[in-house]
Amino acid sequence: MSDGEMLYDDRHIATLEDIWGEGFLSPGGPEEVARVLDGLDLRGKRVLDIGCGSGAIAVLMAQDYGAAEVIGIDVEDDVCNAARRLAEKKGVADAVSIRKVEPGPLDFPDQHFDLVFSKDSIIHIPDKEKLCADVFRILRPGGWFAASDWLTSHDGEPSAEMKIYIEAEDLDFAMASPNRYQSALEAAGFESIALRNRNSWYREVANDELAYLQGEGRARLEREFGHEFHAGLVDTWEKMIVVLKTGEHCPHHLRGRRPG
Numbered sequence: 001m002s003d004g005e006m007l008y009d010d011r012h013i014a015t016l017e018d019i020w021g022e023g024f025l026s027p028g029g030p031e032e033v034a035r036v037l038d039g040l041d042l043r044g045k046r047v048l049d050i051g052c053g054s055g056a057i058a059v060l061m062a063q064d065y066g067a068a069e070v071i072g073i074d075v076e077d078d079v080c081n082a083a084r085r086l087a088e089k090k091g092v093a094d095a096v097s098i099r100k101v102e103p104g105p106l107d108f109p110d111q112h113f114d115l116v117f118s119k120d121s122i123i124h125i126p127d128k129e130k131l132c133a134d135v136f137r138i139l140r141p142g143g144w145f146a147a148s149d150w151l152t153s154h155d156g157e158p159s160a161e162m163k164i165y166i167e168a169e170d171l172d173f174a175m176a177s178p179n180r181y182q183s184a185l186e187a188a189g190f191e192s193i194a195l196r197n198r199n200s201w202y203r204e205v206a207n208d209e210l211a212y213l214q215g216e217g218r219a220r221l222e223r224e225f226g227h228e229f230h231a232g233l234v235d236t237w238e239k240m241i242v243v244l245k246t247g248e249h250c251p252h253h254l255r256g257r258r259p260g
């Protein structure tokens with residue numbers, strides 16, 4: 001992947017939304033979001049969504065969860081534009097604002113947010129320690145970090161199968177282990193830290209996604225994006241399922257509270 005190339009461009013967005021639903025660039029839809037947010041009260045709160053993608057979750061947090069203000073940040077123009085369009089379409093543009101940012105420190109004042117959320121986006125942020133410290137800094141005391149991310153079961157060299165899968169994705173993945181996230185959250189000062197392995201759930205879901213790509217979704221995806229592109233998708237899913245089965249690819253929910 002060359003510098004400056006968009007990873008999540010309009011074609012990629014259209015493909016992922018075809019699989020995962022309007023505004024979703026990650027699996028599970030509103031139900032999985034509900035599991036990430038389980039037990040947290042967003043009503044009247046100020047929320048940051050790191051890596052908001054094409055916006056369904058930022059919209060959901062304002063519309064269904066009653067957040068007073070949701071700021072979605074992302075590094076790509078196409079997803080930011082798609083998210084803004086969705087917020088307009090859903091009538092929540094007054095509560096949801098989308099900002100294109102540069103990768104790096106979170107450009108917000110200390111203790112600014114009640115909740116920092118992220119779904120399957122911090123995989124793209126290599127320095128988990130700096131990220132956790134920065135999230136802690138911008139949370140008010142008593143505020144929560146609630147995220148989902150794609151993890152790998154161990155630190156160090158990935159297996160041969162994992163390398164093959166990561167290469168197929170071609171999305172600048174920086175996967176970390178549960179141990180590394182646990183340590184990074186502890187070092188940042190979080191309490192009530194919880195990590196929940198979602199491997200068994202996503203293993204099932206990914207099989208359904210592959211069946212969709214090979215069945216019902218095939219004709220439309222081939223027509224819209226071409227045979228080669230569709231074959232590439234199927235190939236990526238097959239390689240992903242290998243490392244989901246071994247457990248090395250292990251999406252997790254992550255949570256921690258800034259003491260208050």
Ligand SMILES: C[S@@+](CC[C@H](N)C(=O)[O-])C[C@H]1O[C@@H](n2cnc3c(N)ncnc32)[C@H](O)[C@@H]1O
Nearest residue numbers: 024025026051052053074075076103119121124
């Ligand atoms: C798999 S998508 C998930 C999007 C959304 N959270 C969802 O679940 O639908 C990952 C997103 O992370 C964004 N991203 C990549 N690097 C980032 C960074 N350093 N900061 C914020 N977002 C980033 C990508 O542009 C992409 O929109």
